[in-house]
Amino acid sequence: TPDGIDVYFDNVGGDILDAALTRLAMHARVVVCGAISQYNNATPVKGPSNYLSLLVRRARMEGFVVFDYAKRYAQAAQEIAAWIGAGRIKVKEHVVKGSVDDFPETLGMLFRGENVGKLVLELA
Known part of the structure; x- marks a missing residue:
């Protein structure tokens, strides 16, 4: 990512999120959807140690929970199926x-x- 990361969708957390935070572009957006690397920890959950990158890059980090969009599932299924059929998304x-x-x-x-x-x- 020589020009930095503009949008990062995180579903892993931990060291992977920390690495991505070091590569943010100015005004980047970080979407946190999960943190599977932390779910089975026997120790406390590890938060991002590179969170100051958000400040330096004037970036934003926000949580995303798919259930917040449950009313739009049918619409999404139709649109995604069309994109797959048209080859815009490779499965x-x-x-x-x-x-x-x-x-x-x-x-x-x-x-x-x-x-x-x-x-x-x-x-x-």
């Missing part, structure tokens, strides 16, 4: 063929980072 799926018995191992792939795109267990 990546990692399909694992198996049975219900394969679910625990398949789910583990998600948390080990062994998939690219949406992880799907296709039942035989």
Whole structure:
């Protein structure tokens, strides 16, 4: 990001968020949707140590909860489906063929980072 990050959508938190904060462009926007790196901590949740980057870059950080937009889900589904159909959005799926018995191992792939795109267990 030689010119900095204009918009950063964070769903990880922790060290990844800290790294992104060091690369913000002027007047950047940071959207916090989750912090999966912190969910299972046995110690207190780690907040961003590079938060002063928000001040220096005159940036803004705001939370985003998808449930706030529940009334617009149907509209979003229609628009996104049209974008996928038109090729404006490329969908990546990692399909694992198996049975219900394969679910625990398949789910583990998600948390080990062994998939690219949406992880799907296709039942035989």
